Amino acid sequence: MSDIIQLLPDHVANQIAAGEVVQRPASVVKELLENAIDAGAKNIHLILKDAGKTLIQVIDDGSGMSETDARLCFERHATSKIREAEDLFNLSTKGFRGEAMASIAAIAQIEMKTKLAPNELGTCIQIEGSKITNQELTSTPTGTNTAVKNLFFNIPARRNFLKSDAVETRHIIDEFQRVALVHFEVHFILNHNNSEIFNLPSGNLKQRIVNxxxxxxxxxxxxxxxxxxxxxxxxxxxxxxxxxxxxxxxxxxxxxxxxxxxxxxxxxxxxxxxxxxxxxxxxxxxxxxxxxxxxxxxxxxxxxxxxxxxxxxxxxxxxxxxxxxxxxFNVVPSLDFTKDKNLETPYSYKNKPISEPRIQVDPNFNPFKTETSFNPFETDSPKTTTANNSSHSKSFDSSSSVPKKKNDWEVLYNGIESIANTEIDTQKLTPQLFETKETKLIKDTFQIQNKYILCNLNTGTFLVHQHLAHQRVLYENFLENITVKEASSQQLLFPISINYSQQEIHILKNIKMELESTGFMFDEITKENVIVTGIPTTISESQISMVFEQLIEDFQEDIQENSFSQLDMIAKSLSKTLAIKTGTRLTEPEQEALINDLFTCKEANISPFRKKIYSSISNKKLDVLFNLD
Missing domain, CATH: 3.30.230.10 (Ribosomal Protein S5; domain 2)
Structure with a gap:
């Protein structure tokens, strides 16, 4: 039998290693930023195009590399950080294994310009799929300028597995923030598609967090x-x-x-x-x-x-x-059981002089004398029971607050006859979470564990997940209001200003038009604040912050991958945020309304996120369970 084991070519080995090091554009960003930090850079500029799929460029003013080092850094296991195995247990730098640049070069097109401070000219190297296509002297500032273009150009299958630009951008920003937060003495700039997202000047830790x-x-x-x-x-x-x-x-x-x-x-x-x-x-x-x-x-x-x-x-x-x-910092309340609260003096009385209390006595007061009685419903003025009125009773009689004429208090009841004769709509108004679109179809429901609703139909028994069911109902209602009907909005009496980070503001700006078509109205979106002046009629004022937080999170995650458009994504996010939660107790009318609304939906069996809403068991299967077939 012939030998079947053979050594892999270097370019194949590099592509295999790239699978561990380079999972997405954010991996390349992390490696290039860490290389710039290790080079002692004080100013780092990150430039992206199409979430790093087309271009990832890092420009730094670090120490730079010589012509030989610039070529060697793309070889496997070529590093300046370690010399022997013991060095692995005493590391203080970022990259040290020498795999990153070789792995990136195997799956992308790279152009790197670098120059040492004493040299007049630097080196320009162009690599495509691990092969050096060009190397020449060039005029470039001190430091390194690395441009990674067309990531995974020679591995289309890997490129197809990348997520949308919004998701990949979020991963890049996460890596950027992690490097920027720990190196607050470095000035960082991040540009994406010719738009500046971050400009972080050097400073202390607190300033970097705030920026x-x-x-x-x-x-x-x-x-x-x-x-x-x-x-x-x-x-x-x-x-x-x-x-x-x-x-x-x-x-x-x-x-x-x-x-x-x-x-x-x-x-x-x-x-x-x-x-x-x-x-x-x-x-x-x-x-x-x-x-x-x-x-x-x-x-x-x-x-x-x-x-x-x-x-x-x-x-x-x-x-x-x-x-x-x-x-x-007095965030947690502390209890002192040895302190007597009666000895505590309020700050406003701490320096006031102590005055002796004085006792006042009314010498004309007679506890055995009958007080003046007054009946507000008598037509005549109040009568006294004694001939000699005391000063106390006189002061009572002379009070201006006592009505002496019938008309004084009858004015309060003017028009009561007309109100009593008015026909009042006696329709019952009971608060409900749901409004039925049609007449009730299902009755006699039962809630289980404040999570499921059990209902009975002619064909069998249904067990419905109340949270997922309400998601489906709200989702179709939102889509109908956005696409078919004109979205209705309610103006806020006082505009609400909500604070967000620069990354979150960038997301809200991208979906501003879609949010306005759903009923939101904005006065201004600044670098850190969103000023809301109007909201959809289906959302309360207290839910605005919660809705926006969920929208931002869903936009950052993969939810938009399963959506047809931004409007569809917003409808899904709103339905997930506003749907009743598991553990909510529903009254019988609310249960019936939810079930009836669910079965009038176009897809009553699947939630907006492709989850099963209900499970059914036919009457025949019930009979089989009890051996009645």
Whole structure:
């Protein structure tokens, strides 16, 4: 039998390695930004086109590379960070394995210009599919300018698996923020399709957080500072009242590297236990620094998962530090059982002189004398029962508040006869969550676990998921109001201003026209605020913030991939946000209205997100269950 094992060509091996390193355009952005940081850059400019599918360009003013280094950086396992295996356990830089540039070059077209500070001319290298097509001297500023074009141009199958531009842009912005938050001494700029999204000048940590997430964030931050022999902890946590239903601003950095650690995240949640509502998530920006020999960062290709030598100790220190900060800044109410509340003096009375109380006595008061009685329904003036009226009774009789004439109080009841004779519509007005479109078709429903509705038809028994059913009803109603009917809007008496980050504002600007066609009205959308002047009639004023948050999250995720248009996506998002939740108790009329509305929908069996709404069992199957067939 002939030999069947052979060595793979370098370009094939690079493409296989690229599958671990380069999963999407955000992976390329992460590697190029980290290379610029390692080069000591103080100004980094990221330029994107078509969410990085067409162009990813990073321009930095770092140290640059020589002609030889510029060529070697595209070879596999070529690195300047490590020399021997022991160096892997004492790392303080970003990239160190020498796989990133070789993997990127295998699946893209790259043009790189770089120059060292002492040199007059730099080097320009052009690579296509791991092959160097051109190398020449060029005039370029000190630093490195790397342009990655047409990602996955030679692997169409991988390119087809990429998501929409909005989703890929969100992943890129996530990577950009993670690098920018930890290197706040560097000036970052992000441009996408000739539009500036971020311009982050150098400054301190708090300024960087505020520049990314908006000026409103400044008043929400609580500082943390803890220094021990095991770790050094700095950063900020968000005040409990600003916790969110969705995971928002949650960032862990270890030795200037973003990580994901569910175990340490649990320590934060444990510290906030009892302070925030159940189901809410706290925000935090925590920076840990541990000895490099106590952490292993080479257990995952993306280096976002790490392994600590003493996780339990870190857990307790982080939990205690967060609790201490919450108590130090009077966020958590404290109880002092040894303090006597009767001895506490209000601040407004603290410096006032103490005056002796005086007793006043009425010498003419007679407790045995009969008081003046008054009947407001008597036509005559009030009579007294004694001949000699005391001063007390005289003052009562002379009061201007006592009506002395019949007309004085009868004026209050003018027109009561006409109101009594008016025919009043005695139709019952009971608050309901649902309005039926037609006459009732189904009766005798029963709610199970405040989650399912059991109903009986001639053909069998149906078990309906109330949340999914209401989603379908609202979805079709929203689509009908948007497309067939003219969307109705209600003007707000006072405009509402809502604060968002620059990334969220960018999303709302992109869907502003679609939101206006659904009934929303905007006065202005600034860099950090959205001013709402009108809302659809189906939405209450208290639901505006919740609706926008869900819209932004759905737009960032893959929901628009399953939508025909932006309007369809908005209708789906609104239906998911406004539908009744699991655990809501419904009255019998509400249950019947929901079931009847559901079965008048065009697709009553599937929710807007392709989930099964109800399950049925025929009468014959019921008979079989009890051996009655």
């Amino acid at each position: 990314i997430f908006g000026h409103k964030t400044n008043e929400r931050l609580i500082p943390i500072n803890e220094d021990t022999d095991v770790l050094s902890l700095d950063g900020f946590i968000m005040k409990p009242e600003f916790s969110k239903k969705k995971r928002g601003e949650q960032f862990f950095f270890v030795n200037d590297r973003f990580i994901k650690s569910p175990y340490l995240h649990h320590a934060i949640n444990a510290a906030f236990d009892g302070v925030i509502e159940r189901g809410c998530h706290p925000g935090y920006f925590l920076y840990l620094r541990v000895p490099t020999n106590t952490i292993d960062i080479n257990i995952h290709p993306t280096k976002t998962e790490v392994k600590f030598d003493n996780e339990k100790v870190l857990y307790e220190i982080i939990r205690a530090a967060v609790k201490h900060s919450l108590g130090q």
